[in-house]
Amino acid sequence: MKPDDPGPTGYNFAYLDEQTKRMIRRALLKAVAIPGYQVPFGSREMPLPFGWGTGGIQVTAAVIGKNDVLKVIDQGSDDTTNAVNIRRFFARTAGIATTERTTDATIIQTRHRIPETPLAAGQIIVFQVPEPEPMRRLEAREAETRKMHALEEYGLIRVKLYEDITRHGHIATTYDYPVMVNDRMLMAPSPIPKFDNPKLDRNPALMLFGAGREKRIYAVPPYTKVRSLDFDDHPFEIQKWNQCCAQCGATDSFLDEVITDDRGGRMFVCSDSDYCRQRLAAGQRAPADQPDSAAASVQAAT
């Protein structure tokens, strides 16, 4: 892409300068070539703090083009602060179209969720990653964890799962659940709920992961095998709820608990706001005999 007319904002197209984008694209190519491998890159200062999506925003800036349509979600929702601000940032600095509909987007930047609507071939999903190294809390030395990845020594991550079962009776990791990519590389899927892990497996979309503070980029190419780790006698399971979404009645989506008053009233609604809205538009409603949500409780997978 050639340097563009800075336009009224005074910034280059999509904020980053062209050399930086080239550097990030080189890292991305390498990341796609070795699924799950963490490629170091020269993370730039961005006009938002580390932890708010600096990695994701740099990856998006490097891959976005004039004809792209961008969707940004945070915890599944299009209208949370982080999502609104990043969407507006690219609308201003790149002048591209934005959308809230999963099916209309060519690039989806996300924090903590994968949309419920299945992604299609040709779409790119960009994850914001706080900690790219799945074994970091067990092994603090970067040199050592890199060596473990290189030599495929993944006994340590089992220790974490073992400890989970020992303390809680089941694998209590519910988000950032470690996965094996392409039967070779151990990968942190970013803090998505484990509910979303099955969506990583053989997904037709290109999945890119950017960690700004840790200066790492990794990727899962389309249709790549992604397996969640488990034990033979404690197989991987996703979260389940014993009710449906209080608005659209969906039984197959990740539900958020919403406190409705200060007397213990609460309801469960889809975390993916676009999915819920599409279902409502199609006339789907929660059944009237939905159990009292105040009495219902989230049932964790056991």
Next chain:
Amino acid sequence: MNTETDTPLLRVSGLTKRFGAHSACCDVGFEIFPGEVLCIVGESGSGKTTLLKCISAQLQPDHGSVEFDTRDQGLADIYRLSEPMRRMLARTDWGFVFQNPRDGLRAGVSAGANVAERLMAVGARHYANIRHEASGWMQKVELDARRIDDLPDTFSGGMQQRLQIARNLITRPRLVFMDEPTAGLDVSVQARLLDLLRGLAADLGLAAVIVTHDLAVARLLAQRMMVMRGGSVVESGLTDQVLDDPQHPYTQLLVSSVIQA
């Protein structure tokens, strides 16, 4: 002692390690056969620990070779093996018992996870089986298996040392390196630990290299011993022979300076 085989488990020859002008190990050579326990004794700074690091692939020597009897290639120089193979050896055929249990244990996870880590590293994937094996090994080192879910910090020093031993033995290594395994423990705990080690070495046919400055440890555990001073081996031979009839002046000094209780 198993003397049926002619192939040593570990053969060290001409091993030299310098730190600048200072020579920490100078032309050291010895062999260990399966089931044999060798003690390396000497004062602080005599190069014992450097030697142990060199022969356990933690520190590359400047000269000399360290050969280990690998399962598939026979005697092979460990520094010529590929790094994956060397690390594989280190977590299957070898064990490391550190002086300070904190160096050898993971403080953040339970005793059971500590003991079972190597098992999971070599591919165990069934939680109940892993746990069963871990508790079996805790019993073998005379720990209460009911404490399998406690953190290592809640164990006493001697018990932590046992935990470290169980953690190493779970993959049934053939050679265990120990650096001052009983230092820092009180005398009665030391005695029990030595007794346990002697029993395990005999039961499992374990070969061991033990670095110590405590001659009693050598007397109790080792068939053979080496006395080091200033980086060189000044005397070596059968333990009883060296301790009862020391030839070298330094060994005589060492033996005579043991306080008799």
